[in-house]
Amino acid sequence: MEDKRPGEAAVHYDDVRGEAAGDISDRLHSLERVAQELGFNRRGTVVGISVYGGDESRRDPGLVTITLQVIHTSGIVGEINRQLAESDGVLEVVEQCKSDVPIVDFMRCFKRLEVSLFQRHINARTIRVVDEIHMEDVED
Secondary structure, eight states: OOOOOTTOOOOSSOOEEEEEEEEEOTTTOSHHHHHHHTTOOOOSEEEEEEEEOOOTTOSOTTEEEEEEEEESSOOOHHHHHHHHHHTTTOOOOEEEEEEEEEHHHHHTTEEEEEEEEEETTOOOSOOOOOOOOOGGGSOO
C-alpha cells in the first residue's frame, strides 16, 4: 500500500493544509473506546483515527467516513516504540473504515477538537495574531 506520516491528511487538490488536535471525551478515555462508541468491531490496538467528509457526490453532508489505524501487537507504548526502533520508525497498520457515520457521533467522542488549515502556497514560518474579532459581537 502507501507510506504516510502519522496523522497525515490529504484531499484531491490540498488547497489548504494543516494540523488537528483533539482531547478525547472524559467518558471514553481512549481511541479504543472511541472505536467502540462508533460501532467498530476492531481487532488489535487502535493507534490512529481519521475522519473524511464533504465529497460533493455524497447525498448527506452530515455523514463522514471514519478510518482507524490498528496494529496487531501489544498496545503497550514501550513495546510499540521498541518495535519502531527496530524498523526505522515504520509502523505497519491495518486500516478499518466505516462510511456514513453521523458527524455528530464523531464529534461527541471529543471534549475539544481543533482543525487548523492554512493557505498551502504561503510560506509563513510563524503567524503573529495582532487582533481577534468575534463575529457574533460584530453588528451587521
